[in-house]
Amino acid sequence: MGLVVAVWLLVLPSLVLGRIDREWVVSKYNVVRTSLIDNETTPLQVGNGNFAFGVDNTGMQSFLPFNTLSSWAWHNDSLPTNGELTDYTGVPMLTHGRNVSYDIPDPDLPEVSQWLIGNPNRINLGRIGLRYKGSTLAASEITEPRQELDVWNGVITSTFKVAGEQVKVVTQGDFESDAVAFQIESDLVLSGELLVELDFPYPPIHSTTYKYEVFVGVYDFPENHTTAIVPPVHKDTAHIYHKLQETNYFVNLRWPSSSPLTLSQPKNATGLATHRYTLSPHRRTSEVSFTALFSPDKQTPASPSTIHRRNIHGWNEYWNNGGFVDLTSSSNPAAGELQRRIILSQYHVRVNSAATGQSPQESGLMNNGWYGKFHMEMVVWHNAHWATWGRQEFFDDIFPGVYETLLPSSLERATKMGWEGARWPKMTEVTTGTSSPGGINGLLLWQQPHPMYLAMLAYQASPTNETLHRWDRVITATADYMASYAWKNESSGYYDLGPPSYGVTENTPPEETTNLAYEIAYWRYALDVAITWKAKLDHHIPTKWKTVAENLAPPPQAGGLYAVYEGLNESWWSDRSLTDDPRSLIMLQGILPDTAVVDPVVAKKTADKVWEVWADEDIRGWGRPVLAINSARIGERERAVYHLTAYEFWRFDDAGFAIRGGDGGTPPPFMPGNAGFLYAVAYMAAGWAGSEGRAPGFPQDGSWDVKHEGLLKAL
Structure with a gap:
């Protein structure tokens, strides 16, 4: 709990080596x-x-x-001819002794399911x-x-x-x-x-x-x-x-x-x-x-x-406003391309991601990936950079408004499924708030704690009672759901998450996946934030929040290292279906701040193991930013910069758009790549809660001259 409370301290913007000639750098x-x-x-x-x-x-x-x-321009296709929309009620799955209907395509209603996936569309x-x-x-x-x-x-x-x-x-x-x-x-x-x-x-x-x-x-x-x-x-x-x-x-x-x-x-x-x-x-x-x-x-x-x-x-x-990073005095040969990506990413997020009342879709406003809908699990990667780059107005244009808009439908969703609070959707839009059916959509977990992480970013920028009150309703509904969703395992005495469930990497068998390491740690972090939030407001703290937080199952380990989910033994490191994307373990000490349940020694050893097994050609999407953040956090500065400058593997095109890579099949741009990249750069240049020294994520070998101004430390 103390580690969570520590991040409430306001971190003032950094100003290093005076004023930067921003126009000269940008225009290059x-x-x-x-x-x-x-x-x-x-x-x-x-x-x-x-x-x-x-x-x-x-x-x-x-x-x-x-x-x-445009954000307002949406359309519905003609209604399906085989079935009514009201016929769709989800697909039941056995969940701890009872049937729960999840947002999964119904094989008996293929046209209706597809209509709900694809509508409305931009x-x-x-x-x-x-x-x-x-x-x-x-x-x-x-x-x-x-x-x-x-x-x-x-x-x-x-x-x-x-x-x-x-x-x-x-x-x-x-x-x-x-x-x-x-x-x-x-x-x-x-x-x-x-x-x-x-x-x-x-x-x-x-x-x-x-x-x-x-x-x-x-x-x-x-x-x-x-x-x-x-x-x-x-x-x-x-x-x-x-x-x-x-x-x-x-x-x-x-x-x-x-x-x-x-x-x-x-x-x-x-x-x-x-x-x-x-x-x-x-x-x-x-x-x-x-x-x-x-x-x-x-x-x-x-x-x-x-x-x-x-x-x-x-x-x-x-x-001229907000944060800025200047690498132009660096002698490192990778600095020029890194600077290009920093500048052009800032242009592209302003055009594609500075929305009002909603998070951007994966492809921004360039083309329609996923029918123009955004993904709730990606809102942190899309938008956290606004806070650390000192552009809080763009952050505040989205949060907590998007959650407030989706709150009624999310409360209704949780109630229908037999839980309390608000169960946030996975793939959605703000017009209807519908959770688009999908094999992964209905079972994904890690979007649920996001409001607490984002609220902490908001409070860091403005540590006031106004911020506390503004986020309170969303945090309360979120924590109510998280405490209700956790299942008391009478055999172990712990509260479990899942099954069925999907984790960050979406590559585990959902009906067997219990207590995903990252999701367990994130659940604990978010409940601790909610408890602290209520304490600051001098509000009643629900007993269930404390009980679940203090008795969650620990993040699973195998052989002294963290494992993706409970039940795996050491042999999982030889399972290509899991090691082709083990980013969730990196996130334990990456984007996630220090928590009471993550052992930094074990997390460091696990990160070193991931460094050994996760091949460059397999890293895609926002994998590089989270690897860079994690490497900086564990003191591996050279490794951190390597992940941002592995240009052969992580490509940005001539216009500066991040390319997702891998097997996603999505055309550029991949806006979480640009936005996540900016978050990692600010993290490495300005630091994070508890970091010390100048540019703590960059090597101190004399080849990196990192000037920055207007940045905030990350959580």
Whole structure:
């Protein structure tokens, strides 16, 4: 208990070696592309965390229909024809002598189960590209492409030639609305050969085929939805209304009144042209600029010049505030690439992950992995970095709001399953709060204690009664469930977790998996936090919380090392099905702060064993960040940096997006990779509760000069 209480101490932001020239460092890592990209290349994006617009080489969505995604834009497929949604009640599994219905696909209701997995799903709000001589501009018509993302200012500048004529497109997002602004310059605009084209896809039926959508939506069901220009069209504004069954919204357009545009659609358009519109200059000019604002409401957007000013101001403010790490004086040959990843990751999380009221999905706002839904077990990896990088406002925009939104459905879920408190879902969205059925989804455990970890990050940033009260309801419901879920084993006298259960690595037999080491330790940590939280509020502490916390089964060991779950003997280290991903044991002294039940000596020996058996080619996803954190915690600084700089194995693409790797089958980006990487960097640069010295996660061999400012210590 004392170790948990210790982390309540406020850790002040670190400031090392004075002020860093942030603009100079950031601008060194602008992204430049000089070759045409294809559909396997991550697009560059502009956006604000709730909205993002991905671009091809034209700075628009001309020859590649990349996505325009928003936090509010969701859609439901047509209802299944074989079964009613209300027929689904989960799948019963024997749980300590009683049948409990878990969120698992029902083999007797395959269509209903798949509908619940895939709905609601994010929609692509529309494509904005270029049209040349009456047809959508093709990649084969483009030569001499050059595109640069100005990271400091959040501006994408694209130049290329079409028929030998130069074209320049400047693309910017807006931090204050779901808008994107363009400025297009070319003599082809003057001649009338180059126009702006807008087109609207229709969401496909989300079977397992569409588990990962690089291009969200299809263009071959024009009769299933409607679009129309909403009169009147003013001198400087126009509006397109898009209706897809229950999802309706506007594309609000605005241009300078001194350079008016005409929004039009071919008369009697049919087939693929049904939802295709053009923007063209009202009078002869070589330059076009306009704003496109996507919204459920008809609005007047900000002008392109206004968005230009406030976009640059917003990005400059983002870079000048919060934490920063400067490795540019380091002589280590790996420092340059590490710095590039630090800078570009900060850009990408601002565009893809700075949402309001919800956690980002795995692929951010670039494409639809998992139908656009987020994973509750990943919210720490997605968002903890906001706190340690001194950007608490983005953390507070999500927490505890996402839990408060999901609380009613989570309370209902626990009650139906025969437990108290709130059982948090695994894969979900905030519209319905439904826990999407899945073989793993219904049995995963480690998302349940997350509120306590996140609450501690919030309290570290602001140790006030306001923070305590703000999180109290969520913590209470969480602890009530955790104490209720733990089962009293009369034979051992301990409280057990599972079976059935899945742990972090999702690779153990669920009906045999009891007392997963990491989950046991995390359960104890979270209950201790809840008890301390109540004590600080001078509230009654439920006896059940204390009883379960003090009598949880210990994390299992075999041969003097921690084992993944109870019942394994030493031979498990030769079982490839387990050792191809033993990260849960690393997490005992990785992301998890010191707890009363984790022996640091045993944890260190276990980490050393994992270092021996976990092959580089098997480490994927957020495995590297947690390995780096663990290595720093146990004093293995060289090992910590190795994990962040194993560039041959842990790849970030040319735009700085983390690639998941392994057998996940998911297209980039993998946002928990970028965000987890940032968390590990802050951990190693600023330290953690109890760490001492400068940059305690980096080797002191003279090759690393780690300057940082504005960071907070981790828990």
